[in-house]
Amino acid sequence: MAAATPTPAPLNSPAGVITASLVGTTIEFYDFYVYATAAVLVFPTLFFPSENDTTALLASFAVFGAAMGARPIGAIVFGHLGDKRGRKTTLVISLLTMGVATFLIGLLPTYASIGIVAPALLLLLRLAQGFALGGEWSGAALVATENAPANKRALYGTFPQLGAPIGFIIANGLFLIINAALPHPDDPLLKSEAFLNWGWRIPFLFSAIMVIIGLWVRLKLVESEAFVTAEKKGAIRKLPLSETLRHHWRAVILGTFIMLATYVLFYLMTSFTLTFGTAAPDADVPGLGIPYIRFVLLQIVAVVFFGIFTAVSGPLADRFGRRSLLLVVTGLIIVFGLSFGVLLTPHGEGAATTGYVLGFLIVGFSLMGFTFGPMGAFLPELFPTNVRYTGSAIAYNVSSILGAALAPIIAVALWAKADGATWLVGLYLAGSGVLTLIALILTRETKGIDYSAASHRDAAAIPVAAK
Template structure:
């Protein structure tokens, strides 16, 4: 965590605590029950929860794209292209390993000192790390130090993201009106499709403006020299907007009530592991299929789609520009179905909706070869691949949307930040960190076919299905209470 992040965190948290204490001390003695009104307007809640996750996913998409197009050549130059790509993906996955550490750290601060200061610190740390990546010298300039610095910055990104998502989800759901928690919980989830469109749209603009040969990998001299740095440096603008919005937040009633009841625990991580371990495990595996699907549809599909048909293993041979445009079309459906999933989850329940969509994901996974393995005709390929992307991203929206409410609802207020953050980020190791590497290895093992990649997703979805069967519905849990739905699960 950077010095600036530390300063902002403690400065903000001190202001929140002093403000709260001052308001209580100056309250008239005759007033026994103050008028209750929402201190955070719906627009402020939506903006604060959405902007941070948009930056989070933007930064990760920028890195994921660079991990395919740029970093193998500039930071991991080895003779074998596949080995170079795997090395780049390994650093990509390293951030996922750092995320649970960040989840414990930021979860502790969020459950002890409040959501606002923690969200400011995590966003600032994330933004600084991404900005500095855009300034890094490459392997040709400083040798082995270059990939080491890239790894350290990637770990810093992962550490910061460990506290970003859960804090944004809590801001949205703890300020949601009655009966609309899942609907509000979809707004931080929208950061994924919006971040994807901004990140890849920016890469496309750079590709269009810079001179480059006709190439599926966009390997122009200008792009490899300095063009790839622009999206990383541009993230500072988005971070500045996010910080401005988040400084205007006030703490939620749920957290304030937990403080008033004296429910804040000394070490949230210990309490989470001691009393809510089952919820952590169930939440982790409930997210597994979502994570695997997410990174197969983004990172792996970009690699597979742009790899030449004559390469080993063979890809689809679609140009980078064409494939990203196809992905963006699919991501539009991702956003639509994410929003659609919120009211649906509020109506029918999170668990029931996720059970249905997970079964559909299994069927979709086993159909991978039907969409991707016929490389005979360009027009047929284009239609089938676009159908694959639209269906996959639509399923992603429906399974990802309810998670903004489901995971926080599994834990009581005093460990909600820590519990949901650990479940979300441990799942990132099992799913996201390993997905591109495992999928690439299975694709190579199958000689260019995607059937083993589909089986991999199906297995992850089966594990998610088991987790959902074992847990209970979270829709009606008392969000401001001291016990989460996992208490019922433990008794069951």
């Protein structure tokens, strides 16, 4: 009697992979941007009241940055689960954690109601957001790239990256609509009483609907063939973190600095430019005085270029290589940083300054697309299957501390030190670019590696120039 032919494991369809990676990261980045926008607009007033506007803003950014400290912890926890139990379950848990934390922020009482407990609760929920995001990105990148054809990994890897510009547009677009519906009667630079009382809560509460949609999509996934193969080979480790640090510590360090300039650029273009652009020219630290609604519209226009060049970067990285593309783009980021003192400064009245700012934002976000897009494939390719989640997550999220957590605080401090000028902020970006450039030089190209390699014993799975 003939033996029964084993049923092949079900595969995820390309449409399902793209949707699951894109929808999930869109929701995660939406939740993160909602907080970032509120950190500039309302949290300094509602949760960190102070006689000095700069002090209140720095306190708000400090809590914003604190979440970055939780992200490596999330990377370790979710990386452990993802490398040991599989990608699907981990992605569902991270999305649910982020959604619940964001929703609860929308229900928080303010400092005026419960005093110091209010910012303490905000910090706790912000840490939960960071913890969840620590596991989200790598899982989404792995779902995309582990289900991709070998010659299209960078293309597939751009889909989770597209969640960043799409989430930004949805989050800021919603804030824009609410602010326009609840305008201040006298001054467009100020927030109305209705916006401060309840309007700012709507984007946080709206995240619940988006999370339900994301969970529905992700629950339909099955595990990738690469992970299933690693299980069959017995390559799954009891402690993926130990395996990562023992055999892939160099890749973790280089991956961390490869992401550094991307993070610094991203948070300067989103949080800092919003702060500088909307600050009044006669404030403690002078800004451009552009009304909030107008400035966010400028950002949204520029973020469209972020999305376009994120998508363009995938085919380019597949053709020319991830490292080759990033070497060129990082050089351009350094030059862009050195241009801050010329481009991000008042250029006359009204339309003249607005035009310069729009051009500045378009260039910055275009570079952001080119540098962020290839990361969805590049960082995971530095590691074999059995530690791919842990390794890429740690590199990505430790970099968030060095780049994203410190960027808004350092930028505001440098802006204040230069009495409202931005050249020091640009020098900070250029310095970050130099560190990224060095890391790229020390790393091999990953385009042609064997992505199905289960462990470090396969030399092709270790692209770092260790020899």
